[in-house]
Structures are given as structure tokens and as C-alpha cells.
Amino acid sequence: MRQVSGLALLTVLFVVTSGSACSSRPDEQIKVAEKAMEQAKEQRAEEFAQSDWANAQQVWEQAQSQLKNQRYGEAGTLLLRAKSRFEKARDIAKAKRDGVLKEVQGLQKAIDLRYKTLKTDVETKGAKLSPTRKKSLEDSFKDIDKGIEKVQADTEAGEYSQARTTAQTTIRQVFEAEKQLQGYLGTGKKT
Numbered sequence: 001m002r003q004v005s006g007l008a009l010l011t012v013l014f015v016v017t018s019g020s021a022c023s024s025r026p027d028e029q030i031k032v033a034e035k036a037m038e039q040a041k042e043q044r045a046e047e048f049a050q051s052d053w054a055n056a057q058q059v060w061e062q063a064q065s066q067l068k069n070q071r072y073g074e075a076g077t078l079l080l081r082a083k084s085r086f087e088k089a090r091d092i093a094k095a096k097r098d099g100v101l102k103e104v105q106g107l108q109k110a111i112d113l114r115y116k117t118l119k120t121d122v123e124t125k126g127a128k129l130s131p132t133r134k135k136s137l138e139d140s141f142k143d144i145d146k147g148i149e150k151v152q153a154d155t156e157a158g159e160y161s162q163a164r165t166t167a168q169t170t171i172r173q174v175f176e177a178e179k180q181l182q183g184y185l186g187t188g189k190k191t
Contacts, residue, residue, distance in 0.1 A: 026076035033079040036086035048093035054084035100160040109153060109169035114174045115144060125185060133184045140177040144170055
């Protein structure tokens with residue numbers, strides 16, 4: 001009989017403690033989900049993984065609502081789901097950001113190569129140019145230099161989308177300056 005009452009007492013204690021564990025605030029899940037959210041923000045998931053970020057945010061908000069209503073068991077489940085979705089958004093964003101960075105670096109190399117060639121051509125053939133035409137090219141060079149600096153600054157700041165846009169604009173400026181020089185010199189050199 002003592003054995004049965006001891007077993008019954010253990011069963012009651014187990015049920016009471018598990019019931020209270022389910023109803024306690026899921027602080028650990030909150031911390032883990034917040035960390036995953038911060039990591040996703042660092043990778044700019046809102047920009048590079050918009051739908052995944054929105055899904056994670058939606059689940060996060062649902063969890064917050066459950067926490068507010070002290071429905072901790074449901075909140076804990078939602079927090080784990082939010083963590084998972086934030087991690088997915090982070091991973092997608094990182095992959096896309098890496099792709100954009102690679103594209104920017106490729107554009108930077110192309111700009112550097114073509115711009116050096118253009119400047120060399122202007123230096124070696126500049127004597128054939130009128131002062132007005134040479135000044136026009138020098139003004140283009142100033143804009144190109146500003147673009148190169150902005151691409152570098154945006155890249156260092158992690159603003160890869162902006163860096164890509166600026167790099168695309170800058171390489172177009174280099175192409176236009178090349179065409180301008182060819183027109184001034186009367187050459188039909190293909191670019």
C-alpha cells in the first residue's frame with residue numbers, strides 16, 4: 001500500500017510540475033527567437049528575403065500576442081517557429097547579399113580596368129583634343145571618381161544594393177566617356 005501511495009504521490013507531483021512548466025513564461029525561447037531576429041536584421045533580411053522576413057515577423061507578433069494574454073504554452077511553440085523562420089530569412093538574405101557583393105566586386109574590377117585604359121588614352125592622345133573637349137572629359141573623370149568612392153564607401157558600410165546601383169551608374173559613365181573620346185578622336189574603336 002505504501003508503494004502505491006508513493007507512486008501516486010510521484011505521479012501527482014509530475015503532473016503538477018509539468019503543468020506549471022507549461023504555464024511559465026518561455027523566457028529562453030524569447031531570447032533565442034530575439035537572437036535569430038537580430039541575426040536576420042544584421043543580414044538585412046527585410047531587404048534581401050522580404051517574404052521570409054514578413055512570415056517570421058507575423059509569427060513573432062502572434063507569439064507576442066500570446067505572451068500578452070499569458071498563454072505561454074502556445075507562445076513557446078510560436079516563438080520556436082519564429083526562430084526557425086528568422087533563421088531561414090537570415091540564411092536567404094546572406095546568400096543574396098553575398099551574390100550582390102560579388103556582382104559589385106566584378107563591376108569594380110571592370111570600372112578600374114576600363115577607367116585606367118581611358119585615362120591612359122586621354123593622356124597619350126590628349127594633345128589632339130581641343131581644351132574644351134579635354135575639359136569635358138576631365139569633368140566626366142571627376143564624376144567617375146566620385147562614383148568609385150561612393151561604391152567603395154557603400155560596400156564598406158554593407159550597403160550592397162546601393163553600391164551595385166552606383167557601380168552600374170559609374171560603369172555607364174566610363175562607357176560614355178570612352179564613346180566621347182572616340183568621337184573626339186574620330187576612331188571607331190569597339191568597346
